[in-house]
Amino acid sequence: MKNILEVKKLRKSFKNFTLNDISFTLPRGYIMGFIGPNGAGKSTTIKLIMNLLKKEGGQINIFGKDHIKHEKEIKNRIGFVYDENHFYEELTLHEMKYIIAPFYKSWSDKLFDKYMKIFKLPANKRIKELSKGMKMKYSLTIALSHDPELLIMDEPTSGLDPIVRSELLDILSDLIQDENKSVFFSTHITSDLDKVADYVTFIHDGSIILSAAKDDILDNYGIVKGGTDLLNEYTQKAFIGIRKNNFGFEGLVDDRDKARNLFKDNIVIDKPSLEDIMLYTVRGNQYAQSNH
């Protein structure tokens, strides 16, 4: 079984928001970053995967099995970290562990102690006394102590300083040294993904804009820069998003070679960052409107 997580035509609607039949897959042994602006549907998707929300349509398979039919077995093999703390704040770290541990068949106190040590967490402090970064580290410690095959995280890096974030990313790289394990994590801080992510899924307004290997995305997409005289109704169609200023334009294309053929040597093509891709895609329409 190659894919550890498969989401097919997943659907959920709220009053002001609809998750539009989204699909993506995460193979075993890789890290997938789930990006999109706030309110794009990242948390909704993760909550549907964890069955905290009830899906209206579609299919979710984890470890090749239906996520509701085999819910308990699947959750035994998943570790989760959410952006907010959901532990009992009045308990100490050690007491909370005492409560969580019996739920998991494969819980290992050895692993727990190992991560507590790595993260320098104080076992006898109460959870509410921890800083935001330490709370996240504690969540991660709890999430990893039953040696999960799939780690699911919702915005684990939001509100953390760069040093803690980089520590977290190192742990993720460590984790997938075992090629049977995968990580799925959402973030709106795309620079986290520029480094470690193998796959990127980009959601916007309840729809998947793209889901592919990060290398393929970064090798194909490009930031094209040139003079505004190059732009007309026809050439403008090549862009996903475009921004004009007094001296020229910058635009995002999803096919660098095509752009090169179209504009020849009159343009400069830069490698985009994931953030560029996100910004131009999200604001692409707005830019287009301001042009008319």
Place this chain on the structure above:
Amino acid sequence: MKIIISNSSNEPIYQQIVRQLKEGILKGHLTAGSALPSIRGLAKELHISVITTKRAYEELEKEGFIETAPGRGSFVAVQNRELLRKKGLAIVEEKLAEAVLTAKSLDISCEELSKLLHQLYKEA
């Protein structure tokens, strides 16, 4: 062994790895049969995607520079000197062609170019 990745370079990261490992093999820094870091280990060290290192290794394997034994990892392939030399020549040719193209676009004559080449060869 040294591998340096530039994120701002236009050369894709996997190609940077391929190029540097090839150089290492051709120059003899990496000898036949010596073990390469694992795909996942290298990705972790370099802070890059596993897919990138995997692609680089696949490329090197395709070109016969390395061999991968399932479960044991990747090794520098055993090749005869003749073949290595040929491969080396191909790389030199490719780079010279690039230099020639640039020279032509700048109206630098063949003579001037060979003079430059001799000089560089002596200095190196």
Place this chain on the structure above:
Amino acid sequence: MLNLIIKDILVQKKTLLFALGYCFFLVFAFQTMEGVTPVAATTAVVYLLIQYSFAYEDKNKSDIMLNSLPVSRKEIVLAKYLSIFVYLGLAVLAYMVATLLVSAIKIPIRVEFLSLQGITISLLLVSLMSSIYLPIIFRIGYLRAKMFNMVLFLLFFFIPMGVVSLLKNPEYSTAIDDIIRKLSSWSDWQIASMLAAIALILLSFSYSISLSIYKNREF
């Protein structure tokens, strides 16, 4: 399942101490009210513990965490119902400790000890109360259910008084007399088990309502 119940107790370590203090207080405050103190004290303690256990879930939004663990929603709901009995046990213990201490240090007040009858009545009251408000908490959450629960709790204090005065009305007294006569031919154990059975039926009915509510909840 067991760890869900243990969790509720661990989280409420402080509340337990408070409960013991509360029992002391009631022993003193209610010393003139005959027959009321043991039942009132234990019922109140159980009420407190159930409320607080939900308050802690609410405050920490722990439903999100619990439902991400390998535990079924059925177990989560069932644990809350089973913990009622654990709380009653703790309440009885707390009350006994309070009464024993008060009589041991010979404070000159009238102390009313818990009887089997008292425990059974508490069980019935607690079950009745929980059967009504647990489904409400599972439905609308602790905070919004709080007001409603307060009213309910006060009613439980006043209804018995109302019933007593009603019973004194001659219109009802013959019918009541009949029941009492019948019941008095039963042994204490028989009455206790009958009341316990009623409590269990109420609770299991309430449990199935709560479960169907909680199964469909979204977090």
